[in-house]
Amino acid sequence: MKILVLNGSPKGDSSVTMQYVKFIQKKIPSHDFDFINVAQNIVSIEKDEKFFNEIIEKVKESNIILWATPLYVCLVPSQYKRFIELIWERGADGAFSGKYGAVITTSIHFFDNSAHNYMRAICEDLNMNFAGSFSPDMYDIMNKDGRDKLIAFGKKIFYIAQNNMVTSKAFAKPVYEIKSYSFTLPVKKKDFGNKKVLVLTDREYKGDNLSAMIDRFISNVDGSVELISLSDIDIKGGCLGCCQCGFDYRCVYTGKDEFIDFYNNKLRSADIIIFAGEIKDRYLSAKWKQMFDRAFFNTHTPTLGGKQFGILLSGPFSFMANLREILLAYFQWQGANLIDIVSDEYDSETIDRLIDNLAQNLLWSAGEGYVEPPTFLGVGGRKIFRDDIWGRLRFVFQADHKYYEENGFYDFPQDDQKTIEINKKMIELTSNPEMRENVRKMIKTEMVKPMKHIVETK
Ligand SMILES: Cc1cc2nc3c(=O)[nH]c(=O)nc-3n(C[C@H](O)[C@H](O)[C@H](O)COP(=O)(O)O)c2cc1C
Numbered sequence: 001m002k003i004l005v006l007n008g009s010p011k012g013d014s015s016v017t018m019q020y021v022k023f024i025q026k027k028i029p030s031h032d033f034d035f036i037n038v039a040q041n042i043v044s045i046e047k048d049e050k051f052f053n054e055i056i057e058k059v060k061e062s063n064i065i066l067w068a069t070p071l072y073v074c075l076v077p078s079q080y081k082r083f084i085e086l087i088w089e090r091g092a093d094g095a096f097s098g099k100y101g102a103v104i105t106t107s108i109h110f111f112d113n114s115a116h117n118y119m120r121a122i123c124e125d126l127n128m129n130f131a132g133s134f135s136p137d138m139y140d141i142m143n144k145d146g147r148d149k150l151i152a153f154g155k156k157i158f159y160i161a162q163n164n165m166v167t168s169k170a171f172a173k174p175v176y177e178i179k180s181y182s183f184t185l186p187v188k189k190k191d192f193g194n195k196k197v198l199v200l201t202d203r204e205y206k207g208d209n210l211s212a213m214i215d216r217f218i219s220n221v222d223g224s225v226e227l228i229s230l231s232d233i234d235i236k237g238g239c240l241g242c243c244q245c246g247f248d249y250r251c252v253y254t255g256k257d258e259f260i261d262f263y264n265n266k267l268r269s270a271d272i273i274i275f276a277g278e279i280k281d282r283y284l285s286a287k288w289k290q291m292f293d294r295a296f297f298n299t300h301t302p303t304l305g306g307k308q309f310g311i312l313l314s315g316p317f318s319f320m321a322n323l324r325e326i327l328l329a330y331f332q333w334q335g336a337n338l339i340d341i342v343s344d345e346y347d348s349e350t351i352d353r354l355i356d357n358l359a360q361n362l363l364w365s366a367g368e369g370y371v372e373p374p375t376f377l378g379v380g381g382r383k384i385f386r387d388d389i390w391g392r393l394r395f396v397f398q399a400d401h402k403y404y405e406e407n408g409f410y411d412f413p414q415d416d417q418k419t420i421e422i423n424k425k426m427i428e429l430t431s432n433p434e435m436r437e438n439v440r441k442m443i444k445t446e447m448v449k450p451m452k453h454i455v456e457t458k
C-alpha cells in the first residue's frame with residue numbers, strides 16, 4: 001500500500017512526531033511511505049501552485065493519507081491549518097475523496113482530543129474514510145509499551161484500508177445559509193469610562209456580516225476603542241516550534257517582526273477585548289491560528305488573566321462544538337473571562353440584541369472584576385502544565401517554572417499539610433471496624449458541615 005505522510009511539524013525532519021512515523025515505517029516495511037514536510041514548506045506551497053499540485057498528485061496515487069502533526073494550542077500548527085485551507089481554496093478536495101485517512105499527533109495531552117476531533121472532521125469533510133487516530137505523549141516512544149501500541153496502530157490502519165472497511169462518521173456536515181445582517185434596533189451607547197477596548201480581527205472586513213457586527217459592537221461603546229487587524233501587523237511567519245522562548249520568553253522572531261510588540265503593548269494593555277473572525281473549515285482562519293501559536297512566546301505562562309473577552313463570528317458556529325470547547329479552554333486556562341460568542345446565524349434583530357448584551361456584560365464584568373470560575377477545561381489544563389513544568393519540562397521552560405513558583409501554581413496535594421494530617425488521623429480512626437461503621441453513617445452530614453457553617457456565619 002502507498003502511504004502519504006503529510007508532516008504538520010514546522011521542524012520538518014527534526015520533528016518528534018516524525019520519529020513515530022519513521023518507527024512504523026521501519027517495523028512494517030511491507031508498505032511504501034512517502035513524506036512531505038507540509039508545514040515547514042507552507043510559504044513555497046502557497047506561492048508555487050506547481051508544488052501544491054505535485055502534492056495533490058501524490059494524494060491521488062496513495063491509498064492512505066497519514067496526517068502526522070504536533071499539537072499546537074489545542075489544534076494543529078497554523079502552517080498546517082493553512083495547507084488544509086488551500087485544499088478547498090484550490091478545489092483539490094476531490095483528490096482526497098474515498099481515500100483512507102488516519103491521524104497521528106504527539107503532544108503532552110493538553111487538549112489533544114480537540115486536535116483529533118478537528119482532524120477527524122477534516123477527513124470527513126474531505127469525504128475520506130477515517131481509519132483511526134493515535135495520540136501518544138511525546139515521550140511514549142521511549143518505552144516498550146509505547147512502541148508496541150504505535151506499531152499496533154500502524155497495523156490497524158493498514159488492516160482497515162487493505163480490507164476496504166467502511167468507517168463511521170462522527171461529525172455532521174455544517175449547514176449554513178448565510179443571512180444578511182444589518183442594524184435593525186437603535187443602539188444605546190454605554191459609558192466605558194477609561195476602560196481600554198480592543199477589537200482584533202484577522203483581516204479587513206468590509207460590506208459583510210462581520211463588518212456590520214463589529215460596527216454594532218463599536219457603536220455600543222462610549223469611550224475609546226481600537227480596531228486592529230492582524231493582517232496589518234508585520235508577522236514574518238508562524239511559530240517554528242523551536243522552544244527557545246522557554247528560558248526567558250525570548251522568541252526567535254524578537255526584533256524581526258512586530259508581533260511581540262503588538263502582543264505586549266496592544267493586546268496585553270487592553271481591558272476588554274473582542275476577537276472577530278470567520279469560520280474556515282472547522283476553526284477560524286490560519287491567520288487567527290498563527291496569532292494563537294505565536295503567542296506561545298509566553299510558553300505556558302498565562303498573560304491575559306482578568307481580561308474580559310467576547311467573540312464575534314461569521315459562519316456555522318452552532319455546528320462547531322469542538323471549536324467552542326477550544327475557545328473556552330483557551331480563555332479558562334488563561335484566567336480570562338469569555339463572556340459570549342456571537343455568530344451571524346441568527347436574524348438581524350437577535351444579533352443586535354446579542355451584541356448589545358455582550359457589550360453590557362463586558363462592561364459589567366470589567367467593573368466588578370468578575371472572572372467565571374474555570375470548569376474541567378481550565379482546571380484540568382492547568383494541572384497538566386503544572387505537573388510537566390514542575391517535572392520533565394522544567395529545564396527547557398525555566399521562565400514558566402519561575403512564574404509557577406511565584407504565583408502559587410504548584411498546588412500539589414502532597415504539599416497540603418492540613419489535608420495530610422486529617423487523612424492520617426481519619427485513616428487510623430477508620431481502620432477500627434466499629435468506628436468505620438459509625439463514620440460511614442456520618443459522611444453525608446459531615447461533608448456539608450463546613451459549608452453550612454459558612455452560610456450561617458459569613
Ligand atoms: C507553539 C506550541 C504549542 C503547543 N501546544 C500544545 C498543546 O496545545 N497541547 C499539547 O499537548 N502540546 C502542545 N505543544 C507540545 C508539542 O505538541 C509537542 O512537543 C510535540 O511533540 C512536538 O512535535 P514535533 O517535534 O513533531 O513538532 C506545543 C508546542 C509548541 C511549540
